Amino acid sequence: MSALQVYLEGVGVWSAALADFAALKARVHGEEVTPPAARPPATRLPANERRRAPESVLLAVEVAGQAVAMSGRDAAELLCVFSSTYGDQLISDYMCATLAQAPAELSPTRFHNSVHNAPAGYWTIATGCQAASSAISAGHASFGAGLLEAATLCVAEQRPVLLVCSDIAGHGPLGDMSGSLASFGCALVLAPQVDARSLYRLDLTLMPHAAESLQPGPPTGAWHEANPTSASAWPLMQNLAHGEGACTVAAAETLALRVVMETPA
Amino acid sequence: MSVSFQPLAVSAFTATSALGQGLQSQLAALAAARGGLRPNDFSSAPLACWIGRVDGVEEAELPAAHAAWECRNNRLAWLGLHQDQFIERALDARQRYGAARVALVLGTSTASIGATEEGYRRLDADGQMPAELRRPLIHAPHSLAGFVAEALGLEGPCLTVSTACSSSAKVFANAERLIRLGLADAAVVGGVDTLCDSVLFGFNALELVSPEPCRPFDQARRGISIGEAAGFALLERIDAAPQAPRLLGYGESSDAHHMSTPHPEGLGAELALRDALARAGLGVEQVDYINLHGTASLKNDEVEAALVTRTFPASTRASSTKGFTGHTLGAAGILEAAFALLAIEHGWAPGNHGCSTLDAACGPQFVLDGEQRQIDVALSNSFGFGGNNACLAFGKAVA
Numbered sequence: 151m152s153a154l155q156v157y158l159e160g161v162g163v164w165s166a167a168l169a170d171f172a173a174l175k176a177r178v179h180g181e182e183v184t185p186p187a188a189r190p191p192a193t194r195l196p197a198n199e200r201r202r203a204p205e206s207v208l209l210a211v212e213v214a215g216q217a218v219a220m221s222g223r224d225a226a227e228l229l230c231v232f233s234s235t236y237g238d239q240l241i242s243d244y245m246c247a248t249l250a251q252a253p254a255e256l257s258p259t260r261f262h263n264s265v266h267n268a269p270a271g272y273w274t275i276a277t278g279c280q281a282a283s284s285a286i287s288a289g290h291a292s293f294g295a296g297l298l299e300a301a302t303l304c305v306a307e308q309r310p311v312l313l314v315c316s317d318i319a320g321h322g323p324l325g326d327m328s329g330s331l332a333s334f335g336c337a338l339v340l341a342p343q344v345d346a347r348s349l350y351r352l353d354l355t356l357m358p359h360a361a362e363s364l365q366p367g368p369p370t371g372a373w374h375e376a377n378p379t380s381a382s383a384w385p386l387m388q389n390l391a392h393g394e395g396a397c398t399v400a401a402a403e404t405l406a407l408r409v410v411m412e413t414p415a
Numbered sequence: 416m417s418v419s420f421q422p423l424a425v426s427a428f429t430a431t432s433a434l435g436q437g438l439q440s441q442l443a444a445l446a447a448a449r450g451g452l453r454p455n456d457f458s459s460a461p462l463a464c465w466i467g468r469v470d471g472v473e474e475a476e477l478p479a480a481h482a483a484w485e486c487r488n489n490r491l492a493w494l495g496l497h498q499d500q501f502i503e504r505a506l507d508a509r510q511r512y513g514a515a516r517v518a519l520v521l522g523t524s525t526a527s528i529g530a531t532e533e534g535y536r537r538l539d540a541d542g543q544m545p546a547e548l549r550r551p552l553i554h555a556p557h558s559l560a561g562f563v564a565e566a567l568g569l570e571g572p573c574l575t576v577s578t579a580c581s582s583s584a585k586v587f588a589n590a591e592r593l594i595r596l597g598l599a600d601a602a603v604v605g606g607v608d609t610l611c612d613s614v615l616f617g618f619n620a621l622e623l624v625s626p627e628p629c630r631p632f633d634q635a636r637r638g639i640s641i642g643e644a645a646g647f648a649l650l651e652r653i654d655a656a657p658q659a660p661r662l663l664g665y666g667e668s669s670d671a672h673h674m675s676t677p678h679p680e681g682l683g684a685e686l687a688l689r690d691a692l693a694r695a696g697l698g699v700e701q702v703d704y705i706n707l708h709g710t711a712s713l714k715n716d717e718v719e720a721a722l723v724t725r726t727f728p729a730s731t732r733a734s735s736t737k738g739f740t741g742h743t744l745g746a747a748g749i750l751e752a753a754f755a756l757l758a759i760e761h762g763w764a765p766g767n768h769g770c771s772t773l774d775a776a777c778g779p780q781f782v783l784d785g786e787q788r789q790i791d792v793a794l795s796n797s798f799g800f801g802g803n804n805a806c807l808a809f810g811k812a813v814a
Contacts, residue, residue, distance in 0.1 A: 261616075302598065
């Protein structure tokens with residue numbers, strides 16, 4: 151089937167236990183890692199925005215900033231794709247609760263922060279990026295669909311692309327529906343051509359009618375199962391931490407995406 | 416591996432809005448200057464404003480096989496899919512290309528949040544989602560695309576785009592890239608957004624909602640009227656439908672300015688416009704009609720009017736159709752793409768419904784009334800919160 155080749159130039163990771171990609175690598179290699187502060191630092195945001203921004207934005211901006219810093223590229227030059235299964239569940243919970251009780255008291259700031267593209271908006275404003283930005287979702291395939299979308303954009307436009315995939319922990323009746331119990335974000339910078347920045351080449355192949363192979367196994371209690379983004383990104387994140395491997399992630403309900411890591415040359 | 420942009424055939428399309436169900440209803444209302452706004456009879460608590468509500472949504476029950484997706488937004492999607500034989504055309508494409516070779520890219524800003532809102536109004540004794548609404552699939556942004564993928568039996572790339580009010584314009588770009596790179600042979604694109612408390616009270620909190628029917632580009636405009644709509648289009652390579660109107664290009668950009676107000680000089684809007692014209696290989700003098708974003712908010716219309724006035728010749732016609740339908744948010748991109756395609760097919764440039772005295776910023780491109788004229792090339796502008804901009808270029812089939 152059709153294949154796409156892109157070059158990975160940067161990786162960002164954040165969870166309550168992992169401050170960055172180096173921490174993920176250490177952990178995968180069995181080392182102890184120090185957990186980060188409770189709030190993602192998101193230093194790419196101006197200080198006043200950092201104080202006001204919701205957690206969903208801090209998380210996305212944090213991992214985006216890490217990946218772009220690793221790539222050495224100028225954030226303003228990157229097309230960007232922000233993927234999330236649920237968007238800002240905490241704001242949705244607040245809004246639905248307020249609308250049920252006192253709709254006229256809805257906060258205008260929380261409303262404009264509720265749009266699915268709020269992280270893309272804050273990121274492009276903070277970095278002065280006027281390139282195309284997108285905010286997408288694909289249910290439990292949001293990571294794989296995001297990777298497919300970012301790679302498609304990268305190859306079609308022949309421009310480097312920032313992919314950010316993140317979900318925060320839910321709360322209230324809506325959190326009960328999402329089952330997202332922890333926050334996790336990851337980001338990749340992808341480029342169409344090999345150069346000195348390239349860490350790995352990723353060969354992506356669509357594998358249709360793959361419903362059976364995409365069935366999740368029984369829960370094992372592993373930390374990455376507590377969040378839809380980490381659950382779906384885990385096979386690739388693990389390979390990236392090891393520096394090699396091939397894996398399959400869901401790109402849609404029955405569509406699998408095979409991701410093979412190669413040395414870049 | 417790189418392949419340059421190639422125009423695509425829009426081999427089928429449909430739209431459903433406050434103007435009615437299907438393209439004939441839209442066209443008849445646009446031609447008769449008959450708007451679809453009504454006093455708000457939707458929100459769960461009173462709110463004095465006008466809305467563009469679609470009649471018949473409540474009756475469009477989903478078949479039992481898709482009951483897990485039942486909610487008002489998916490009912491509007493179901494109603495919309497059945498207009499203009501769209502569902503038959505989409506199923507025919509699946510038959511011709513194979514289910515895994517047809518992509519599905521749909522835009523929505525709020526998906527089925529209306530069902531989540533309802534759940535919070537009717538929490539059970541334990542403060543949990545009531546039993547009837549304990550269906551996780553509908554409490555997520557992908558509810559719409561997940562439902563339509565199942566309803567059409569599509570197994571190709573499947574994506575929800577949710578960039579506020581540019582959502583269902585950007586879907587044309589996602590689909591074109593998938594087809595260009597050979598990852599799909601055709602794509603169903605579109606969008607659905609339904610009225611809900613979140614947007615009615617949210618825009619009200621931002622003081623952007625007009626107390627009267629919205630008046631795009633009027634010097635005395637007072638804000639937006641919110642509407643709802645469903646629309647779909649089928650994109651294929653031109654050889655599959657050589658007589659169909661075409662997607663000639665698109666442009667996407669970010670303002671990098673502010674979360675809820677546009678760039679004061681329309682910089683992002685202009686970048687998207689220039690990107691669309693460049694991709695389509697068009698000069699501004701070739702543009703016959705522009706369906707504007709034209710929300711009737713003070714700032715958007717001022718910035719967009721200035722951009723059109725300084726960029727296009729007097730021969731270009733420009734109008735907003737939001738006075739007819741209200742601002743249909745995440746569905747505005749596909750609804751207004753359908754209006755641009757209707758303009759090309761029927762040679763009708765819709766008027767600026769709701770506007771009686773044009774803002775001083777409006778140049779000769781703006782007229783109050785619709786008019787019959789040849790339209791070979793039409794653009795559609797869509798701008799969203801977060802400074803997210805898209806511009807689509809459509810054209811008549813050329814021999």
